[in-house]
Amino acid sequence: MSKRGVEKRMVFENKNGVWQLVRSVPTSTGSRVTIVAADCYSDDTIICESGLLCPSTYWLEDGEGKQTLLYAEKPAFDxxxxxxxxxxxxxxxxxxxxxxxxxxxxxxxxxxxxxxxxxxxxxxxxxxxxxxxxxxxxxxxxxxxxxxxxxxxxxxxxxxxxxxxxxxxxxxxxxxxxxxxxxxxxxxxxxxxxxxxxxxxxxxxxxxxxxxxxxxxxxxxxxxxxxxxxxxxxxxxxxxxxxxxxxxxxxxxxxxxxxxxxxxxxxxxxxxxxxxxxxxxxxxxxxxxxxxxxxxxxxxxxxxxxxxxxxxxxxxxxxxxxxxxxxxxxxxxxxxxxxxxxxxxxx
CATH class of the missing domain: 3.40.50.1820 (Alpha/Beta hydrolase fold, catalytic domain)
Incomplete structure (x- = not known):
């Protein structure tokens, strides 16, 4: 994407009936981030990032942005x-x-x-x-x-x-x-x-x-x-x-x-x-x-x-x-x- 179209993962919170942006994380060049699963009883999500130079990596992310690695694909080249x-x-x-x-x-x-x-x-x-x-x-x-x-x-x-x-x-x-x-x-x-x-x-x-x-x-x-x-x-x-x-x-x-x-x-x-x-x-x-x-x-x-x-x-x-x-x-x-x-x- 061009700079005006950079992919971002954004987190919003509803405060007093108004949605507010609390976190915006840009995706690295040549990669894609997907939300694999979410929990309706908590703010936890399972996220995957994969790119041309980035082997697929899965992590658990809580509502504060803390990440816990779940799986990292082994690289096929350096x-x-x-x-x-x-x-x-x-x-x-x-x-x-x-x-x-x-x-x-x-x-x-x-x-x-x-x-x-x-x-x-x-x-x-x-x-x-x-x-x-x-x-x-x-x-x-x-x-x-x-x-x-x-x-x-x-x-x-x-x-x-x-x-x-x-x-x-x-x-x-x-x-x-x-x-x-x-x-x-x-x-x-x-x-x-x-x-x-x-x-x-x-x-x-x-x-x-x-x-x-x-x-x-x-x-x-x-x-x-x-x-x-x-x-x-x-x-x-x-x-x-x-x-x-x-x-x-x-x-x-x-x-x-x-x-x-x-x-x-x-x-x-x-x-x-x-x-x-x-x-x-x-x-x-x-x-x-x-x-x-x-x-x-x-x-x-x-x-x-x-x-x-x-x-x-x-x-x-x-x-x-x-x-x-x-x-x-x-x-x-x-x-x-x-x-x-x-x-x-x-x-």
Missing amino acids: ASEFILRQMTTNSEDGTEIDYLVLSPRVPKHEQGKAPVLMTGYGAYGISMPVSYLNSMLGGVSLVPWLNSGGSLVIPFIRGGGERGEVWHQAARQEKRQKSYDDFIAVAETIVRDGFTTPKHLGVYGSSSGGLLSAIMCIQRPKLFGAVVSDVPITDMLRYTLMGMGGAWIYEHGDPKDPEMAKVLRAYSPFHNIQNGVNYPPCLVTISTNDDRVGPGHGRKFAAKMKDAGASNFYFFEDDSGGHSVSDSFKNTKLLVRRLVFFIDTLQ
């Missing part, structure tokens, strides 16, 4: 070797976009050639998770990437919930492209600032994040050096006919509406693949039994990319796993494929 920065850039229409940069404290690569992974979601009002080794970010597979000198960038693009429902509505239906413009703006910023180059910049995402990464591949092929699109939506003119797509009309719009169909086709990855374009190396991963998005999206995208002559294009279909085929704890082999792909391509 957080002291990394720095986490909160940055801001402007999207194409001038809107400020916040993003986090997690990188080695001591660079292991030449200046301006840092291998960087970017990921995002930007849909349904869902905020990007920043909990410790969150599965949406790649789970434990992030550890070897970070330890090898790689960095991670997480943009908080419109369509998500980072700034409330207004942030979600700002990129819904006919405004969907704004979400992708936000992501592109962050990528262009870290390249322009000399942090990395397109050759060393990768993008990945799952489901709606897979749609985002596929769009980055098609719309800005020269901006990224590698793309992973996991269980993606790719055919925006037929998405309502596959999997659970009919339930997403509120978010994306109805392709039966001629005006909405024009909007959808304009950013639909499947419909914008062109012959002769030098697309970056791309890996598409799906599951045969994905009943949410449906495997047809990934298959069609892969086939059309091959027909268009895309080189260094890879497709992997697992016969199980469903929509969560890339779960880092259940399908380590797939995550190994992804990690090796990124390390070989970007580093």
Whole structure:
């Protein structure tokens, strides 16, 4: 979040019928705090904090703010070797976009050639998770990437919930492209600032994040050096006919509406693949039994990319796993494929 949107845990007391703020505790950068449980017979609460560099920690907190540690997750890597920065850039229409940069404290690569992974979601009002080794970010597979000198960038693009429902509505239906413009703006910023180059910049995402990464591949092929699109939506003119797509009309719009169909086709990855374009190396991963998005999206995208002559294009279909085929704890082999792909391509 930007400074005006820093997360805080606030405690109020009702005194003589008036609610008064008695304690305000800001959350550290790149972390989230949740109230796990509360007691209606006392002021005690159980609280959990988890972040990109902060393993999940649970404590009991009384009404005076005194904390008693209940559980602390064992770290999977040495957080002291990394720095986490909160940055801001402007999207194409001038809107400020916040993003986090997690990188080695001591660079292991030449200046301006840092291998960087970017990921995002930007849909349904869902905020990007920043909990410790969150599965949406790649789970434990992030550890070897970070330890090898790689960095991670997480943009908080419109369509998500980072700034409330207004942030979600700002990129819904006919405004969907704004979400992708936000992501592109962050990528262009870290390249322009000399942090990395397109050759060393990768993008990945799952489901709606897979749609985002596929769009980055098609719309800005020269901006990224590698793309992973996991269980993606790719055919925006037929998405309502596959999997659970009919339930997403509120978010994306109805392709039966001629005006909405024009909007959808304009950013639909499947419909914008062109012959002769030098697309970056791309890996598409799906599951045969994905009943949410449906495997047809990934298959069609892969086939059309091959027909268009895309080189260094890879497709992997697992016969199980469903929509969560890339779960880092259940399908380590797939995550190994992804990690090796990124390390070989970007580093």
